[in-house]
Amino acid sequence: MKRAKQNEDSKKSDCPCIACVVYCSLWVHPGESVFQYIKKDVELKIPIGFPQPLYDLKKNKITPAGFILGRKLFYDPILSKDYFTSCASCHQRFAAFAHIDHALSHGMLGQFGKRNVPALQNLIWKDAYMADGGINHLDLQPLAPLTSPIEMGESVAGVLEKLRNDSLYPGMFNKAFGSDEINSERLLKSLSQFLALMISSNSPYDKYLEGKMEFSSQELNGLKLFRSKCETCHKEPLFTDNSYRNIGLKPDTSLKDSGRAAITGVNEDKMKFKVPSLRNVEVSYPYMHDGRFRNLKEVMNHYADGKFFTPDFDKSIEKAVGLSEDDKSDLIAFLKTLTDKTFLMDRRFADPAMK
Amino acid sequence: MIHWLRFSVLALVFFFSWNTLYSQANFSIRFEHAVGTEALILDSLQYKNVLGQNFTVSKFKYYVSNFRLKRNDGKEEFSKEVFLINEEDSGSKHFLLKDIPAGKYASVQFTLGVDSILNCSGVQSGALDPVNGMFWTWNTGYIFLKLEGKSPESTANGNIFEYHIGGYKTPANCIRQVILTLKERDSEISEISIKADVAEIFKNTVALDLAKLNSVTDFHNAEMVADNYSKMFSILEESKAK
Numbered sequence: 001m002k003r004a005k006q007n008e009d010s011k012k013s014d015c016p017c018i019a020c021v022v023y024c025s026l027w028v029h030p031g032e033s034v035f036q037y038i039k040k041d042v043e044l045k046i047p048i049g050f051p052q053p054l055y056d057l058k059k060n061k062i063t064p065a066g067f068i069l070g071r072k073l074f075y076d077p078i079l080s081k082d083y084f085t086s087c088a089s090c091h092q093r094f095a096a097f098a099h100i101d102h103a104l105s106h107g108m109l110g111q112f113g114k115r116n117v118p119a120l121q122n123l124i125w126k127d128a129y130m131a132d133g134g135i136n137h138l139d140l141q142p143l144a145p146l147t148s149p150i151e152m153g154e155s156v157a158g159v160l161e162k163l164r165n166d167s168l169y170p171g172m173f174n175k176a177f178g179s180d181e182i183n184s185e186r187l188l189k190s191l192s193q194f195l196a197l198m199i200s201s202n203s204p205y206d207k208y209l210e211g212k213m214e215f216s217s218q219e220l221n222g223l224k225l226f227r228s229k230c231e232t233c234h235k236e237p238l239f240t241d242n243s244y245r246n247i248g249l250k251p252d253t254s255l256k257d258s259g260r261a262a263i264t265g266v267n268e269d270k271m272k273f274k275v276p277s278l279r280n281v282e283v284s285y286p287y288m289h290d291g292r293f294r295n296l297k298e299v300m301n302h303y304a305d306g307k308f309f310t311p312d313f314d315k316s317i318e319k320a321v322g323l324s325e326d327d328k329s330d331l332i333a334f335l336k337t338l339t340d341k342t343f344l345m346d347r348r349f350a351d352p353a354m355k
Numbered sequence: 356m357i358h359w360l361r362f363s364v365l366a367l368v369f370f371f372s373w374n375t376l377y378s379q380a381n382f383s384i385r386f387e388h389a390v391g392t393e394a395l396i397l398d399s400l401q402y403k404n405v406l407g408q409n410f411t412v413s414k415f416k417y418y419v420s421n422f423r424l425k426r427n428d429g430k431e432e433f434s435k436e437v438f439l440i441n442e443e444d445s446g447s448k449h450f451l452l453k454d455i456p457a458g459k460y461a462s463v464q465f466t467l468g469v470d471s472i473l474n475c476s477g478v479q480s481g482a483l484d485p486v487n488g489m490f491w492t493w494n495t496g497y498i499f500l501k502l503e504g505k506s507p508e509s510t511a512n513g514n515i516f517e518y519h520i521g522g523y524k525t526p527a528n529c530i531r532q533v534i535l536t537l538k539e540r541d542s543e544i545s546e547i548s549i550k551a552d553v554a555e556i557f558k559n560t561v562a563l564d565l566a567k568l569n570s571v572t573d574f575h576n577a578e579m580v581a582d583n584y585s586k587m588f589s590i591l592e593e594s595k596a597k
Contacts, residue, residue: 084443134494139477143485143492157485184486217371218509264493265526 026061037064041348042193047201049209050239055138055196057122064194065175070194070351072172073187075351077160079146079253087145090117096280096340097121097198103291106254107151114255116278116291119198119284121343127242129317131273131289138195139188140303143219156184163187200279202342205334207236215337222334227328229303239278239338246271247317248308252290259289271310282339296335300328358389364475373511375547382424382432383452383546386440388448397442404557410554410563411507416489417500417584418482420473421466427459427540437469437483439489440551450455457545457595460537467585468499470528474579494573496521499529500554500584502575509569516569518556520577520584527574531585539593548591555587556580 009269044061046052073079077086085108091097097120099105105113115131129135135144146153146159163169163182168179177186206221207213215223226234237243244260251257251271260269273289287293306321323331382496388395390402390412401409420437434452441447473483474496489498492506498521509516522529535549573582 130493135492136495137477140485140495143490147492152462160486183480184484185478186481296431 011205013138014145036070037348039064042067044197044198044199045198047206047237049126050122050296051238052194053124054127055192057124057196060189060192062194062196062252063173063176066177066190066193067197067348068175069169069172069191070192071349072352074166074194075353078166079152079154079159080108082159083174084108085152087142088351090145090151091120094344094349095119096200096284096344098236098284100283100285103286105151107148108153109274113148113150114257115289118287120195121198121279122238122277123198124196125127125238128274131276132260132263133244133274139192142191143193146196147194150270160184160187169296185271194349198343200343201237203279203340204337206340208337209237215335218333219337222330222332222337225323225331227337228333229320231329232319233275233314234278238276240274241321244269244272245316246312246315247275247315248301249288249292249302252292255290257290268312278335279338280340280344282348283344297328300331357475367561380505381452381453381545382434382455382457383449384422385548386419387548387550388449389550389552389554391552393497393577394397394552395442398421401569402554404554404565405498405562406430406557406564408506408508408570410508411444411506412502412504412597414501414503415553416440417467417551418469418489418497419467420469423586424455424458425462425464427461432456432458436457437482439487457543459541461537461540461550462509463547463590464529464532468471468521468581469497469523470530473497474523485548491521496523499581501535503552506569508565510566511569516565517572518570518580520580522574522577527581529577529581529594531581533588534584535588535590537590543595544593547593550589550591552587552589556584559583559586 033348042064044053044062074087074091077089079086079155088101090099090105092100093187094100097157099117105117106114107113118131123129123138126138127133127136129138130144131140143156146154147156159177160221169182173182173186173190174180176190195225204213204215208215214300233241233243233245246259249271260268260274261267263269281287281296285294285295285298293299300323303317303320303325304327306318390400393400393402395412397415398411398413401411403409403520418437420435422434422436424431424486432455436452436454438450439447454577455486459487469483473479478485483497485492489501490496491498498519500518502518504516505514506516507514520529521527531567536545537547557565560582563580563583568576571577
């Protein structure tokens, strides 16, 4: 019944190649018995009110086979030097792909990184990646954790070698790209296909904007406060303006993290970090670039207390100084409307080994 | 009428494809590596820099791209291909420029490094594949030149020195243009040999002191070294390809 409906849908779509769609829907990868994908499942729809993506999808067209390959890679620990650390080790689906309750990232062999794991969502609207913005393209982002000695510790050549010697990957690369060849470009583009579809746009906040859901009076007041106090940096609908800002946190000297300055070499960029999106903020604790705040209340207190460490902090944050206890609660109530259960429970992004 | 039209279209297509095939006389470029008057031999040979400091070289690789050959009348032939020259891989030191024919040329120009567009275009293959080890993963961008070796003067672990130079934007823009004048302006040539002299990297404009500068691996000092190495090239030979 389901398959019949899929075929019907494909007739309606622009694609003339129905045979291809049927083929994809019949194709079951070992360990994939539960989930099957057709073109429609990997179709990228720009959410209403979102701008055009910055990532050029014409140069990397998402296909079911490319997406499934990217997902397998994302969840596969053989990509790391120690065969135990996958992308998903730190990027957990239920935490919007952040690492819940971990202040600093954990790499292979029990090593700590110097920053908090960011959530992965709406990545095709970002102009740069990492808290310091050092990486300028989504395709290149996975190279950083793959090759970092404190994360996955592997070389690009080492990863490719392992994949070439695997029993399943050559076939999967063939299905995704038309031949068994495994190279950096294919590896990274399939990961991008998987990451590109991680779109969060179905939260109660989105439904409220579409008029499909009511807000409580507390949430409404939170939204009002948000728009007057926080919106400058956490710009709707992505809840970030993609800028780098110093929010007056005391530097943790043990981390030796100068933030954006490490990339630009400009002294004024010290302790500036990329403004993170607030979507799914409820489930991606702890907070800040180094995970120093355990919960949203501590974040509110930081802004409300106004005890900013350096004189050169971003003056936009002063708007939030003096928030009352009620204001803080209302703001937190609003932030919780950004929790997108559709995204967090989207089975397309689940571990393919999970039954 | 229709048959005539078909025939002429076919004839035209045939003529143009034959013509392009014929005119693809590839221009050949050779790089030869030296340290002063001696040939570069990795690891085993000891050299002296301008400050009299001993050193050996263990790695020497760099990107060249955007070759332009200027004709005597000012017109230019251009190839946007990117090549990774690697001392370890002798095959990489000789290549053909597909888009450039033999001719009478006054000068050759190329980009030493990778231009900014290619630094911002995501993952690429061939010479620009990150697997070649000429790519910074933590701060996106190609490493334009790697020079590594040992020197008793170096205070680093294992007495090593490493110069990894790159960067396409502030704070370090290390993209350099090299222009070399050709002598045989009036005879048709299809091959040039270019000497890259490692000694020059240590010499001009700033004499690099291996006791003080054993590591350049980010933007600090990068432009200074790039300015030095952009002057390491000279023309060895201009000839008809063998």
